[in-house]
Amino acid sequence: MSPVSIKDIAKAADVSHSTVSRALSNSPLVKAETKARIQRLAREMGYSPDARARSLVMGRTRTVGVVVTTIADPFIAQVVQGIESTAHDHGYTVLLCSSSAEPEREIAAVEMLRSKRVDGVIVTSSRVGALYLAHLERIGVPVVLINNHSEHGGRYTYSVGVDNQHGGHLATTHLIRLGHRRIAYVSRPSDYRSNQERMAGYRQALAEAGIPFESALVVPGTGRAGGGERALPVLMVDEPPTAVFCYNDMTAIGLLRAAREAGLSVPQDLAVVGFDDILLASYVCPPLTTIAQPKARMGQQAMQMALALMATEDPAAEEFSNIVLKGKLVVRESSKTRDGMRS
Amino acid sequence: MSPVSIKDIAKAADVSHSTVSRALSNSPLVKAETKARIQRLAREMGYSPDARARSLVMGRTRTVGVVVTTIADPFIAQVVQGIESTAHDHGYTVLLCSSSAEPEREIAAVEMLRSKRVDGVIVTSSRVGALYLAHLERIGVPVVLINNHSEHGGRYTYSVGVDNQHGGHLATTHLIRLGHRRIAYVSRPSDYRSNQERMAGYRQALAEAGIPFESALVVPGTGRAGGGERALPVLMVDEPPTAVFCYNDMTAIGLLRAAREAGLSVPQDLAVVGFDDILLASYVCPPLTTIAQPKARMGQQAMQMALALMATEDPAAEEFSNIVLKGKLVVRESSKTRDGMRS
């Protein structure tokens, strides 16, 4: 037996279905008495309004599509939580899509969201290629990018991200204040804009302290633990650095592990700073100093931005907006001297 | 301008909208030539079928609701990934809802899913109370529970979970094989069924080895790191154990941290085994031996179960099913002697 509809209630209450519709939306046009009767009846009959039918006539689904590479990434999961809670607070629902970072699936995901007529789309931590972006814009609803890794054009798209240069500067300055002068950077493939920006912050901090930049102190990583592990031996030759700033926490954690196996003690022999502040960071040993990205807040902001865009008639008319949040330095053992900070 | 509909295409192709509908669903009833013409036109005009309208007449949304306490929990996120990928493979979409473990929001979530007319619901790691369950059943679609923590009745509900007793037995037996005889258990509030079952496995293993059960060796935890930290001092009095099995990894990790601060070395002074195999487990030091729950697979199985249930006309007719997956022992440093296993 299919769920009860307003027609069923209409029959039971001996009124027309439009009266039921009005009564249930609490319209003042309905006599208080009949309204009460209808509402009670609806409750008794276990009525649940059909959101599809409603959205069909109302023109809005009150649903946002969220595209992630994988929800299994704890960083992304925290961002999504921010999105979901804000969405919920505003009566919106989240349709989740994983792209597995495969362009083909990304496009399928977008097509799917288009079919479900979501009111907006939020894409997290993606490298939106030109092709993908084109598809995204075709969808005809506001699109908000979180921590987008590629240069992007497209005036249909808005974004929220962390201030990478500021974070890189914060991390490096912290190490300089601790007295370090030879500070290395373990990078990520440089077509990632975030990598370039973090490194720019690193160089800026060095320059401000009058420390010359040495390209030998920049070694390539991958963004994953393995990259950090392989970076260590490359680093520890000739004149090794006394401190290292890593593109992200996973890189730093890999490096930490390699250091332990190499018999180096952190932070005495080598201070280490990461970026992200993933859950792991506070549990590895030694606990990792890092630049905390406001993950949940990024999700909230993105959702709020989407809400604002969905509210305006013509999103394209809105001026281009690009929210940039500041990360925060979180000092832990991996960058303290045994007797506390030197600074 | 609203998206193009089959009517728009009909006008452009100078046919009726029903012919367009047939052509787009590749019906053999349409002349090949017109079919091709219509399909080309649809592509050119950027047509995207309206899933809401379709579902309204088809009676199915091809959407499953997934209710989680919080997606920010990495364990849950991995389960959800399993759900999402399987759902995607079968043309289904995931509607995500966080309940924040608040009964009020749980009920709101269910009501929302009902309104969106999802074809099925999957609830992860919840303690479904009687009230909540009643609401769940009202929804009228199959409900699959993952790692349900409470005793449940209700023949409308199906479940997927890990074999807790088997896992507890596995963990304890492992410690016994290493030569331990005084083995403690750090529990979780005992109204959690999973706790009772894991402890049953622990007691079973002790019994099999002829080791008497001592209630003094069972100390209460909380399921979070704090509980493990507070458990250590309670444990290390009189005749302390040489090994401890913890309800879950977070408990074990808290205990590990307390042990380090107390100057105890793990595993030499105290061997530690957890349960879950969360990401953290392999990164703490020492890396934690644990019982791995097949998180993604649990999600997959739950989704497959949901798919099967949604396919049958009358879910209630299906016999009660309750898939139980076995966990796997993952041995890491926290339960090895310095020179390797004694066994």
Place this chain on the structure above:
DNA sequence: TTGTAAGCGTTATCAG
């Protein structure tokens, strides 16, 4: 204050 009718975008039935 209430009822009638049209329409949202589909699919499906039934004639032609």
Place this chain on the structure above:
DNA sequence: CTGATAACGCTTACAA
């Protein structure tokens, strides 16, 4: 092979 027409469940003029 194709076109009317109804139906899915709802909201909203327009009438009464």
